[in-house]
Amino acid sequence: MIKQKHKVLIVDDEKPICEVLSASLLDEGYEIEIANDGEKGLKAIESFQPEVVLLDIWMPGKLDGIDVLQAAKQKFPLVDFIVMSGHGTIETAVKATKLGAWDFVEKPLSSDKIFILIKNIISFQQERNEKRALLNKLRKNFAILGHSQSIQELKKNITKAASATKPAFVEGPIGTGKTLAAQNIHYLSERASQPFVEVNCKLVPQDLIDMQLFGFDKKHLIGIEEVQKGHLDLAQNGTIYLKEISYLNEETQRKILKLVQTHSFTRVGQSKAISCDVRLLLSSTHDLKQRVKSGEFLSELYSAISEFTLFVPALKDRKDDIPVLIQHFSDFYAQESGTRAKIFDTDAIEALMRYTWPGHVRELKNFIERVYILLEDDRVTAALLVEEGLIAGGNQEAMHASQLKVARSMFEKQYILRKLEENNGNVSKTAEMIGLERSHLHRKMKTYGIET
Numbered sequence: 001m002i003k004q005k006h007k008v009l010i011v012d013d014e015k016p017i018c019e020v021l022s023a024s025l026l027d028e029g030y031e032i033e034i035a036n037d038g039e040k041g042l043k044a045i046e047s048f049q050p051e052v053v054l055l056d057i058w059m060p061g062k063l064d065g066i067d068v069l070q071a072a073k074q075k076f077p078l079v080d081f082i083v084m085s086g087h088g089t090i091e092t093a094v095k096a097t098k099l100g101a102w103d104f105v106e107k108p109l110s111s112d113k114i115f116i117l118i119k120n121i122i123s124f125q126q127e128r129n130e131k132r133a134l135l136n137k138l139r140k141n142f143a144i145l146g147h148s149q150s151i152q153e154l155k156k157n158i159t160k161a162a163s164a165t166k167p168a169f170v171e172g173p174i175g176t177g178k179t180l181a182a183q184n185i186h187y188l189s190e191r192a193s194q195p196f197v198e199v200n201c202k203l204v205p206q207d208l209i210d211m212q213l214f215g216f217d218k219k220h221l222i223g224i225e226e227v228q229k230g231h232l233d234l235a236q237n238g239t240i241y242l243k244e245i246s247y248l249n250e251e252t253q254r255k256i257l258k259l260v261q262t263h264s265f266t267r268v269g270q271s272k273a274i275s276c277d278v279r280l281l282l283s284s285t286h287d288l289k290q291r292v293k294s295g296e297f298l299s300e301l302y303s304a305i306s307e308f309t310l311f312v313p314a315l316k317d318r319k320d321d322i323p324v325l326i327q328h329f330s331d332f333y334a335q336e337s338g339t340r341a342k343i344f345d346t347d348a349i350e351a352l353m354r355y356t357w358p359g360h361v362r363e364l365k366n367f368i369e370r371v372y373i374l375l376e377d378d379r380v381t382a383a384l385l386v387e388e389g390l391i392a393g394g395n396q397e398a399m400h401a402s403q404l405k406v407a408r409s410m411f412e413k414q415y416i417l418r419k420l421e422e423n424n425g426n427v428s429k430t431a432e433m434i435g436l437e438r439s440h441l442h443r444k445m446k447t448y449g450i451e452t
Helices: 014-025 038-048 064-074 090-098 111-141 149-162 178-187 209-214 249-264 288-293 299-305 319-337 347-355 362-376 382-387 402-423 427-434 437-445
Strands: 007-011 031-035 052-056 080-085 105-108 168-171 198-201 239-242 265-268 273-275 279-284 309-312
Touching: 007 014, 007 038, 007 347, 007 362, 014 031, 014 111, 031 038, 038 052, 038 064, 038 382, 052 064, 052 111, 064 080, 064 090, 080 382, 090 105, 105 111, 149 178, 149 309, 178 198, 178 239, 198 265, 198 362, 209 249, 209 265, 249 265, 249 279, 249 299, 309 319, 319 347, 319 362, 319 437, 402 437
Parallel strands: 007 031, 007 052, 052 080, 080 105, 168 279, 168 309, 198 239, 239 279
Antiparallel strands: 265 273
């Protein structure tokens, strides 16, 4: 594969400088183009599409270097400029920098300095492009699927929340996708390249929650020799997502309120306030309004976090999205298990759309996983789902998983894993030991996503 050369455009009316720069940069492996005035320079940026422009300030014609820089930065924001001048002043350098120039260099030029600047710019651009590609991939993976009215409303609110800086509160029943909504807010915001830290307040013992969130002084616990940082330190410049905040005790609630009001916190065992640049996202499956009325949740904190509230709808209220979700989870489990994607017949999809899904999207995802574990057929029909006990025949509203089949499949997976471990991952020996054909064992391993 031929390595693509990086492009550098020289915009300067002094022919000797252009020739020297051009020759030197060609020797360094760059692709070069030259423009000898501002107007040609702007046209060359559009046609040549350079990564770096070496731009002279003083040039004849209608546009000088500052004019070119100002116009180009608006139209081509990803192009970086090194501004050059033989009559440089501090005022000119400051103006060029404010307009977005990477650096300002005086003539006569130092080739070594130019080379270093260009290499630094290219390195920065590559890192920026890699981050952008990663973020686009993350955004795709965390996409909220569906076209129902309630989901369209949620997507609009996520876009609004992503551009805001205040705390956002995500409401909705358990299993609807509140975490996914919080992730979307983060990855669509300016903080997308910074950490996203998730804390489930329900799962952390209340006598430890403060230490986990805010960190603690080394004197607070015997045997600790250094100050211990908390989740807020890990989330610095990024986003922290606090799930199930209704489980927080009153003392911790007051500390969160202080964080919202002052953008600072205090470590356990210390008195010094620490500045904190973190976006706060919160959620709860309990009705916080009722908790405020009962005195279990601080009204001041509720007012501070509920100013921007998003609601994630129940799956029964967005049934038009079920076919899209079935396809998505089917593709996911097909890829995970290394098997062909199953085709859901219309009658199977209609049967699944008639169910109320009390566990919401999470329940649907788990159901599709069971389909991939329990059904060998590539085509899924309503009759097959009934036959396998995955839905109840004659009454789709009473659909339930066959617990016996699920338990059996879970045992079988663990049994195969244990026997593979005993045989150091040797599939042939394992198949012989458990009395299966090697090809049959391979199919089961694919079904359960087992890799040697």
